[in-house]
Amino acid sequence: MAEPPPNRQPPSSRTAFIEATADLMRRQGYGATAISEIVALSGAPKGSLYFHFPGGKEQLAAEAVSSAGERLRGQIAAILSSSDDLAVCIGRLIDALAAGLERSDYQRGCPIATVTLEAASASEAIRVSADAVFGSWLTVLAARMRADGLDPAAAERRATFVLSAVEGALILARARGQLEPLIAVRQELTAGPFGR
Amino acid sequence: MAEPPPNRQPPSSRTAFIEATADLMRRQGYGATAISEIVALSGAPKGSLYFHFPGGKEQLAAEAVSSAGERLRGQIAAILSSSDDLAVCIGRLIDALAAGLERSDYQRGCPIATVTLEAASASEAIRVSADAVFGSWLTVLAARMRADGLDPAAAERRATFVLSAVEGALILARARGQLEPLIAVRQELTAGPFGR
Numbered sequence: 001m002a003e004p005p006p007n008r009q010p011p012s013s014r015t016a017f018i019e020a021t022a023d024l025m026r027r028q029g030y031g032a033t034a035i036s037e038i039v040a041l042s043g044a045p046k047g048s049l050y051f052h053f054p055g056g057k058e059q060l061a062a063e064a065v066s067s068a069g070e071r072l073r074g075q076i077a078a079i080l081s082s083s084d085d086l087a088v089c090i091g092r093l094i095d096a097l098a099a100g101l102e103r104s105d106y107q108r109g110c111p112i113a114t115v116t117l118e119a120a121s122a123s124e125a126i127r128v129s130a131d132a133v134f135g136s137w138l139t140v141l142a143a144r145m146r147a148d149g150l151d152p153a154a155a156e157r158r159a160t161f162v163l164s165a166v167e168g169a170l171i172l173a174r175a176r177g178q179l180e181p182l183i184a185v186r187q188e189l190t191a192g193p194f195g196r
Numbered sequence: 197m198a199e200p201p202p203n204r205q206p207p208s209s210r211t212a213f214i215e216a217t218a219d220l221m222r223r224q225g226y227g228a229t230a231i232s233e234i235v236a237l238s239g240a241p242k243g244s245l246y247f248h249f250p251g252g253k254e255q256l257a258a259e260a261v262s263s264a265g266e267r268l269r270g271q272i273a274a275i276l277s278s279s280d281d282l283a284v285c286i287g288r289l290i291d292a293l294a295a296g297l298e299r300s301d302y303q304r305g306c307p308i309a310t311v312t313l314e315a316a317s318a319s320e321a322i323r324v325s326a327d328a329v330f331g332s333w334l335t336v337l338a339a340r341m342r343a344d345g346l347d348p349a350a351a352e353r354r355a356t357f358v359l360s361a362v363e364g365a366l367i368l369a370r371a372r373g374q375l376e377p378l379i380a381v382r383q384e385l386t387a388g389p390f391g392r
Contacts, residue, residue: 031227164364
């Protein structure tokens with residue numbers, strides 16, 4: 001079973017490992033994801049995994065959290081600048097998450113929530129990575145709230161509230177296997193007291 | 197390694213296994229929790245585990261979700277009937293969750309969110325159990341919203357929104373290792389547009 005010693009790997013192996021890890025952890029979490037499964041899904045040579053990630057699964061998970069988080073941050077930023085009407089933007093953000101959840105047969109909710117809950121207590125590297133990702137999303141959301149006229153403290157608070165409501169609705173929707181919780185939160189955030 | 201065949205076990209073994217499972221899954225999730233760890237924490241004889249839970253870890257997890265969910269449902273109901281002022285009740289509910297999180301050094305958030313996210317796609321038994329628990333909490337919350345004057349559909353929507361915001365804030369708080377996200381959501385739900 002000896003693999004040839006890893007040497008100069010093409011840059012794509014590294015990315016393939018991270019993307020496979022991110023996808024598996026999004027659907028089933030950190031604990032259930034085995035290194036062998038990551039290797040199989042990545043299509044990259046097994047021997048190169050510890051070359052790129054000497055910290056093994058924990059390092060892979062922390063980097064997968066960062067990578068998935070940065071991708072979603074870009075999508076959030078694009079959606080939040082898609083209209084002058086904040087409620088329209090928030091509605092579109094929830095619609096995009098709901099569409100992704102439904103398309104994946106309720107497997108793909110928040111890319112980092114599962115691993116955060118599993119590993120926040122056991123791995124400081126993963127906790128720090130998850131906190132940085134949530135922080136980056138909150139920064140984008142809070143900037144949009146400020147553009148809508150809230151002062152910085154209120155914008156930060158409102159951003160935390162909106163992100164929390166969406167994260168929680170994604171949990172409830174995965175449990176129910178239906179979009180209703182996301183639809184309810186969308187309605188409250190866009191047509192309730194906040195949307196008026 | 198042969199254990200004596202399980203026969204008539206005292207009823208407390210069953211409960212001890214369920215409570216140990218619930219505690220471990222709350223802190224570290226389903227994937228990271230080994231049967232051997234459940235047995236060790238429970239203090240119950242290993243040989244009786246498969247007697248009580250022929251479905252093994254999956255059955256234990258589903259029953260632990262139900263058990264922890266029912267306990268928290270009772271606490272939610274008590275807090276929601278502790279004042280005529282809905283905002284006061286919601287503030288107390290969040291304070292209780294925040295206190296538990298802080299007391300456990302940010303290990304114990306929602307007792308069922310982690311296992312729900314990990315196992316909703318892989319185990320129909322766990323998903324159904326988690327959905328029933330969230331549904332039971334929503335029933336209590338919606339009843340309180342109706343008592344506050346909302347019509348049934350609006351009460352259901354508002355209950356989903358409140359539970360979602362709290363669940364999401366518990367994720368953010370675990371990632372940050374601080375209570376701020378819960379405090380922000382508390383503020384928005386009790387002094388923001390909803391609290392007025």
